[in-house]
Amino acid sequence: MTVDQLSTSRVQISIDLSHKGRQIGDLRARWSDNHVPGGYYLTPIASLSRGEGPTLLITGGVHGDEFEGPAALMRLLNDLDITHINGRIIIIPALNAPAIAESSRVSSIDGLNMNRAFPGDPDGSPVQMIAHYVEAELLPQCDAAIDLHSGGKASVFVTCALADVDPESPSGSANLALVKAFAAPYLWVAGPGNDDRSLNAAAARQKVPMIAAELGGGGSCNPDETDFAEAAIRRCLSHLEILPKHGDIPTPRITPLAVKETFIAPASGLFDRKFKVGDKVEKGQSAGWIHFIHEPERPSLPLVFGRCGTVLAVSNRGMLERGDLIAIIAEHCQIRDL
Ligand SMILES: [Zn+2]
Secondary structure, three states: OOOEEOOOOOEEEOOOOOOOEEEEEEEEEEEOOOOOOOEEEEEEEEEEEEOOOOEEEEEEOOOOOOOHHHHHHHHHHHHOOHHHOOEEEEEEOOOOHHHHHOOOOOOOOOOOOHHHOOOOOOOOOHHHHHHHHHHHHHHHHOOEEEEEEOOOOOEEEOOEEEEOOOOOOOOHHHHHHHHHHHOOOEEEEOOOOOOOOOHHHHHHHOOOOEEEEEOOEOOOOOHHHHHHHHHHHHHHHHHOOOOOOOOOOOOOOOEEEEEEEEEEOOOOEEEEEOOOOOOEEOOOOEEEEEEOOOOOOOOOEEEEOOOOEEEEEEEOOOEEOOOOEEEEEEEEOOOOOO
């Protein structure tokens, strides 16, 4: 095993991504704390490479309480036959590996949200070092990227791809083609408000076509979502011609949604919900109540939707703090060629 020191990053990689074949190793960020005083922070990485086709980077576990994506990536790593591959598939099933180990959105090592850490910092904390490595070293080697999320413990999303499909964007058309191949029932259209510290934003800066996905949520490992993700990635691999095509990919029915409102809790208390993710709601419709369970004499606070739309995401929590997410409301929009 060779460990190559990369020029601008402190992160070392224990495999050579330019080599052909099936390789499994680690990204190694040197880090010292009580747990590993003189050791490394390890992020497992796999490369399946054969032939001269394109490179797809697939990541999961950016948030450590979202398990459907990592599970689908482990299935693919177990099952993909390298003799069928023309190109390179780089798989990182747990980009925030300590967070996954803790079943926590962020890791206790540095408390940072990986999807708010890009473009990263080569001299920063483990999450910042890994984010920097991904943006500065890994993405420039890739022709496309897919990042698998779900709502985690805190929320539940409709099954959707998230992408910038603006035809004026450098990767807009390629992103839309990936969205079609992924074939989730919904497309969350990333607009100008998309956070520039996300992995999507990193890929856009590096001009690499990319989609993210939200695969339900709730903090467990939903088999329907994992099955869907596994098949969706295989369709994307066929679309990119890294795997052979098995007939035409059927044209899916995808509903594009643009986020219009984040509905947050106006008070702390027990969220008694009267709607589900994916529901179509009307302005003025009851969304439930906040009950003041520790002050039963206090009247419950009615919650009312402020606009009509589709519920893209909903809180998965019972007890809410004032300001916590209640729901993300989106509206159908028109996307050319979808
Ligand atoms: Zn996530």
